[in-house]
Amino acid sequence: MFITVYEGIIRHELPFTEGETVLTVMQNGGIESITASCGGKGACKKCSVYIKSDDFTGEALSCVTEAREGMSVEIESETRFSFAHRKNAALLGIIPQECVDRSEKLGNTALAGAISAALSEKARNELSRLQKIVSAVDLSTHSSFSTEFMDAMTFE
Numbered sequence: 001m002f003i004t005v006y007e008g009i010i011r012h013e014l015p016f017t018e019g020e021t022v023l024t025v026m027q028n029g030g031i032e033s034i035t036a037s038c039g040g041k042g043a044c045k046k047c048s049v050y051i052k053s054d055d056f057t058g059e060a061l062s063c064v065t066e067a068r069e070g071m072s073v074e075i076e077s078e079t080r081f082s083f084a085h086r087k088n089a090a091l092l093g094i095i096p097q098e099c100v101d102r103s104e105k106l107g108n109t110a111l112a113g114a115i116s117a118a119l120s121e122k123a124r125n126e127l128s129r130l131q132k133i134v135s136a137v138d139l140s141t142h143s144s145f146s147t148e149f150m151d152a153m154t155f156e
């Protein structure tokens, strides 16, 4: 038995056994773009997906939804288009293929960083240290960026 999972532009046919949740099937299938902060307890609502099956179409929590033959699952757009989707980012040339397994999903870290900086002297010191060794590279100002970017885009 299989379900089809659409992870951005990537389509997965994932096998499952009766009684497995959609979340378990996706995790067993190596899909990393789905978040399950509460560990599948149905509390965090982060594992929300869009499901199409014979008897249901709509948003559902993947951790409490049983996989069914022929089910189609689309990972939510907020997750899908975030840079957390490393495989898609590599396919689009946003990150090098070599970085897919060497990067990790951090989500939006701005708020967490601001809170840390406000509450912790240690965090402020670390931010100051990092500020001295990190530099921003504005690719949009590079003359060949647009051409290189378009050339690196591949669609399947």
Ligand code: FES
Residues within 6 Å of the ligand: 035, 036, 037, 038, 039, 040, 041, 042, 043, 044, 045, 046, 047, 048, 061, 062, 063, 064
């Ligand atoms: S993993 Fe938290 S609600 Fe599903």
